Amino acid sequence: MEKIFSPRSVAFVGASNNLGKWGGIIFRNLLDGGYEGEIYPVNPKEETVQGLKAFRAVAEISGDIDLAIFTIPSAAVPAAIKECVRKKVPAGIVITAGFAELGGDGAREQEEMVRLARSGGMVLVGPNGQGISSPRAKLHPWMPVLKPEPGVIAVASQSGNVSTVVAEELADFGFGCSKAVSAGNCADLSWPDYLEYFRQDPETRVIVLYVEGVGDGPAFFKAAKAAALEKPVVIIKSGRTQAGAVAAASHTGVLAGSDQVFSAACRQAGLIRAETIEDAVIMAASFVKTPLPAGRKVGVITGGGGFGVIAADACLRLGLDVVKLSDETIGKLKAHLPPWWSPNNPVDMVAGIGYGGPRELIPILMDSGEVDGVILLGIGWIYSMLDSVTSKIDFRNPEDKTLLARLDHDLKYNEMLRDYFFQFKKPLLMTSTMARLAVRRGYPGLLKLVNDGIMLYPTIEDSIRAFGALAERGRFLQQEKNLQCSTHED
Amino acid sequence: MEKIFSPRSVAFVGASNNLGKWGGIIFRNLLDGGYEGEIYPVNPKEETVQGLKAFRAVAEISGDIDLAIFTIPSAAVPAAIKECVRKKVPAGIVITAGFAELGGDGAREQEEMVRLARSGGMVLVGPNGQGISSPRAKLHPWMPVLKPEPGVIAVASQSGNVSTVVAEELADFGFGCSKAVSAGNCADLSWPDYLEYFRQDPETRVIVLYVEGVGDGPAFFKAAKAAALEKPVVIIKSGRTQAGAVAAASHTGVLAGSDQVFSAACRQAGLIRAETIEDAVIMAASFVKTPLPAGRKVGVITGGGGFGVIAADACLRLGLDVVKLSDETIGKLKAHLPPWWSPNNPVDMVAGIGYGGPRELIPILMDSGEVDGVILLGIGWIYSMLDSVTSKIDFRNPEDKTLLARLDHDLKYNEMLRDYFFQFKKPLLMTSTMARLAVRRGYPGLLKLVNDGIMLYPTIEDSIRAFGALAERGRFLQQEKNLQCSTHED
Secondary structure (H helix, E strand, C coil), X not given: CHHHHCCCEEEEECCCCCCCCHHHHHHHHHHHCCCCCEEEEECCCCCEECCEECECXXXXXXXXXXXXXXXXXXXXXXXXXXXXXXXXXXXXXXXXXXXXXXXXXXXXXXXXXXXXXXXXXXXXXXXXXXXXXXXXXXXXXXXXCCCCCEEEEEEEECCHHHHXXXXXXXXXXXXXXXEEEECCCCCCCCHHHHHHHHHHCCCCCEEEEEECCCCCHHHHHHHHHHHHXXXXXXXXXXXXXXXHHHHHHHHHCCCCCCHHHHHXXXXXXXXXXXXXXXXXXHHHHXXXXXXXXXXXXXXXXXXXXXXXXXXXXXXHHCCCEECCCCHHHHHHHHCCXXXXXXXXXXXXXXXXXXXXXXXXXXXXXXXXXXXXXXXXXXXXXXXXXXXXXXXXXXXXXXXXXXXXXXXXXXXXXXXXXXXXXXXXXXXXXXXXXXXXXXXXXXXHHHHHHHCCCCCEECCHHHHHHHHHHHHHHHHXXXXXXXXXXXXXXX | CHHHHCCCEEEEECCCCCCCCHHHHHHHHHHHCCCCCEEEEECCCCCEECCEECECCHHHCCCCCCEEEECCCHHHHHHHHHHHHHCCCCEEEECCCCCHHHCHHHHHHHHHHHHHHHHCCCEEECCCCCEEEEHHHCECCECCCCCCCEEEEEEEECCHHHHHHHHHHHHHCCCCEEEEEECCCCCCCCHHHHXXXXXXXXXCCEEEEEECCCCCHHHHHHHHHHHHHHCCEEEEECCCCHHHHHHHHHHHCCCCCCHHHHHHHHHHHCCEEECCHHHHHHHHHHHHHXXXXXXCEEEEEECCHHHHHHHHHHHHHCCCEECCCCHHHHHHHHCCCCCCCCXXXXXXXXCCCCCCCHXXXXXXXXXXXXXXXXXXXXXXXXXXXXXXXXXXXXXXXXXXXXXXXXXXXXXXXXXXXXXXXXXXXXXXEEECCCHHHHHHHCCXXXXXXXXXXXXXXXXXXXXXXXXXXXXXXXXHHHHHHHHHHHHHHC
């Protein structure tokens, strides 16, 4: 599979000059990405394709081919695969649709295609996907123009659009990808293959899956658990309901199973299940740098009471425990809060300008032994204010003196938060309504966090769900460790 | 209450030169907003405050005062109110905290303050709020620098931060406010007053409430239902759980009731309950222009199968019915879709470039009589692509010819969608991963929709929840109409 993500040469069967066609768009994205290996467009009707000499057929290419990409009509794919097999091409990406998702003839054609490839030792991604992205190889033969930055999160998805949204949203929060693959119908390479590859891939530290059907259930969960023991695996499983299952069958030709059974199996295998694409992105990004909490006891610090009330509600709804703090801890907190502070968790700083703040409160909570982590609500609000005043501020070169002073203060504050994030062995999750804009707009204070791989949460609920996901992984690893110990003792 | 939102003159008791104090920040925002009435800063220790002549006391102001704003310490508030009463000031905003939320003495002081004000016919917002914003009066005496555009959505919130986030997010989606008020402890003016005022306010067409405690329950629901009969009312109610209720008591000194009972009462009164701040914003914005569906039957159109599967799941989870389409409708759809299309709802356009699209599919579904509305997934993706290529594109003046052509195509496409939105008497909800950026980044195609007051949904689930909220309001109005008819017949 290394040939898929790091090929020395690529043949593109169906490369087109027409930018209104898949073969035109994806070939353009391949060219634009900066890929440094050989590229061979194959198109019998053209002399050149997008500036490169075109080949009439794969057989006419004299050099070795590591990877073949197919965007030709489904009826023509088997013949092209045969040619590749003769040329000993080790890997292919079949983007073409019109196979098992149609049932009947389509399913038979898909089987035949896979049989041909396997007989020649060729592995296939797809069919019916939108391609792949391999940022370190500058290889982006897929539909979106998007070129993710090199990162540590691997994405495998049974929907091209979902893989695009995942990669886009990761980019919004400042995260790149190690590899992204639109797996389509999973006719040849399937979940166990991707999971095993990402498990071993040294560039990958977190795995995100969008799954419509697992195929061979036991094989899926075996590979998933093996991966989960080493790296966090976040899964979006759709086709959960009757209507969803019908849609999945017609989308990628897979059969969705019972949803509750699936959830229980995920928990056993250590998979973190996300309800939405957005949740999966946020959870995956959280796993990159955040330490795992030992449990679900949380301390909440808020600059405004309303956020605290909402957080307290959401914690209980989403399974976190907003613990009652001891008198000792309350006493320590009191020293840094205004006289009108109501002793409580969430710790509402009651907008006490000039009193202490997170600098004092975070260490008190972290060191109290009473919480497994801290959620800090509402950082970076200054950028929302500045942005409202003028959308033209260049944060890298502010001219206004007052602005400079405010930005400098915010910069130091966020440097402190960054240090705290890495200093404590417990999670410190921070929310900011500006989280989705920090990278795009270049807010200097928030970049102090984002550039070090810290996830900022756009909503209160996002931070709470992420804490839950981190705790769930902590639980799984602890459970496996205990099992190992007890087995060892037996 | 008109004096609060459209005063001819404002006295600011506690106006400060120190921009690190509430009295400095809020006074600055009042000055910066462009308010055209008289402004009188009151501060016995200063000659001038932020460039205006300061008065030692309210009594020293010779002109009439319509509105007094207080940021002085709580112990000094009663005396200042007395002065105002003597001067026949009709309205005040007490921003100062330290009253009922502390219990004991604080609660007694709050009662005394209200008694003093009422004895003089003066109404009070607060205490313990962050001020108000009245965009048409260019009046923004509140904590955030944010100055919402004039709009039709009124916001009343028992949390300053929540009102800020609501106004900010509305702005992100292209919506302004009619009025926003941080109601604090609701010591004098309370929910029935705000509801009745917004019900009558011709500038207000949608009402959003963030409520920690309703106070007098029957009075709240009576006023709420009266308002809901005329205008959509969206409510975020926190203090829902044990922990939330404790936090609410210490935040605004109110008592939260049983959550299930509250939900049932909301339904009866026609209030739309939102789970999160973000949901409330999206629902409120939806009510501005979207027609109400007659029921919960939905047709989904998607450019990618994965989105369709996820939507089908989410519809069932969130209470919409992805109906099976009749053979007749399927036949009509088929004429505009590629041969490999699997006949189904969601209608997956299977990325058939060059085939028909929403232009043909939307009217077929809308006119079929089989759905109460249509959800179209994934518009505006072109901007995500363009943004990825370069963050420097000036969409108003693109130089690149290819880009111009793409933008032009997208512009026409979105103009068509806008026309469809207003043409059909059923809701057409559209999702775009770029929805939150359309206004800030000025994407021309999406602005064709946003500038006409159409809400774009950032996620699939958001569009589905909004459809549910619209359907819920449709149900309520129908129920009330039926009741009225039957009462009439009796």
